Amino acid sequence: MIANFPYVTAILLMIFGLYAALFRRNLVKIAIGITLMESGVNLFLVSLGYRRGGIAPIYTLAPEAGERMVLPTPQALTLTSIVIGLATTAVLLALIVVIYRHYGTLDADKINKLRG
């Protein structure tokens, strides 16, 4: 039961993030929602890679036969996804700055040159 706790947390984070991204009207809050979702997915990925009593797969620490080494793939995936997340967040924030310069507001309801 307790082992599922990270997964539950990750799913909750994703749901909160998705809610904020879809239903909040402030652009910065939308960006925060996206970041929350990202954290949720990253947490999910990295908790997949956890093995109780596993050993880090470093050559000099190579374990005796019979002990478990942890496959580093999930950690590598999470790192990559964090870097990608940084890039996308930067793009979102840059766009928010440009939008603010044009409209003078961050309220999604008032930013409506495109309709229909």
Next chain:
Amino acid sequence: MDILAHVPILVVGIPLLGAFATPLIGRAGARARNWFAIFILLLTTALAIALAVSVYQSGPRVYVLGGQSFGFTLPSGYFFPIRIILEVDGMSAFFALIIAVTTLLGAIYSTAFIAGHSGLEKYYALLLLLAAGMFGMVVTGDAFNFFVFLEITSIAATGLVAFRTGRAESSEAAFKMMVLYNIGGLFVLLAVAILYGQYGALNFAYLARLIEYSLLDVIALALFVLALALKAGAVPMHMWVPDAYPAAPAPITMVMVANTQIGLYGLYRICFTLYGLKLTPALVGWIVIILGLASIFIGVSMAVIQRDLKRLIAYSGIAQIGYMLLGVGVGLAVLGTPALNSYGLMAMKGGIFHIINHAFYEGLLFLAAGAISYRTGTRNLDELGGLAHNMRWTAIFFIIGGAAIAGLPPFNGFASKLIIYESVFKFNPILAVIALLASILTLAIYTRAFQSAFVGPQLPAYKDVREAPASMMFPMGVLAILTVLFGLFPDLVVKYLVTPAAQALVNQAQYIEAILGAGLGVK
């Protein structure tokens, strides 16, 4: 060393390196930078053609990154692939050709269209980056790698849509698009993580062999379909398309059409290659068909009321995406039953043929609309009129594109739509009738658009308008010639380009065997 053996990685690597070299070359002047970008894309196009020829002749190609040798997919003594493996089959090669043609023509068109803006070295860098991302998505055989390239296309495409920062609507459309792309990308990552958590692998072929269609697999499939249909701009996830297409510069809009089609590629790859017969084909097939029908219906009916030319083309483009979903959805619905061979495969061929046709005529229409706004400064159909007097060639190109999108013979849209109607009619007559009616409405839409932009007396405001410059006419001419040629010789295109792609989708065992070797095919 056989350079051709490395083509799968080179089509990704060359534009990627080119993208980061562009700002450097840009120091030597605008002309050097433009020629450099065109040269890189020309090189990539040549490689993509070489790749397609080799795949069509001798089956799927694999390429192992960081392995002992490039064709050695399984590490010694193991039964599962651990490295990133690129795998190119008929479907990938087919899409690589579309990407190569659209990005190359887009770069040529850009030289005149976007000249005069500042920061153009970043524009070309992003264009090359977008090309690298799209090539990566179609050649990769690794689920996480697929996500990485998906995000590369999202970031590059957003940068290009928002490129004209002086216009408020560009940033607004780009923000909307980026939020949705991001949500889609995270859905894909979550789905990949779910699959990894269950099977401990990321390779499509290996996953396809193990996949069981448990509840978690169903959730992963739903996430994939949702995210990739969003990227493809299918209704009801289409709302970013009519904003982003007009906001982007015209050549980018053309490349964006190819970019949405890569969403379709992902959808087909996941449904057919990853899940294959394990999913319930009838149910998922019908979901894809319904997505397609909704896109056809909403796309066409929203296009009727548009006054902005590019927005009009964008909405009718959504409808055309619907045709591709419809054709391939019918194929998916009858997968594994005898009906596949009687009409299912034909429907898939129609849908896939429509993809390459759509890339050409929709690109042509967007470029023609770009030529109009380049010379007149507006895309509003109420203000435009009588342009055929001044822009004769653009008018002809627009007619060709409009006739092709409406499915008139002898243009390519007719050829692929006819195949779709015939085969879908055998599946369910009502679907074919809806598709046909939507086509007639499309004809009406384009007749009106052509009439209000080109026909009528010369307006005083546009008395001095000249024909678009040569570097813009050339890509339009190429696309117009391809549109007509594909319409005149559909048999040849279907035989040599489309059939191998459709076969590659249906033949899941071949995709798996290319990596895992014979005897380890579908369990």
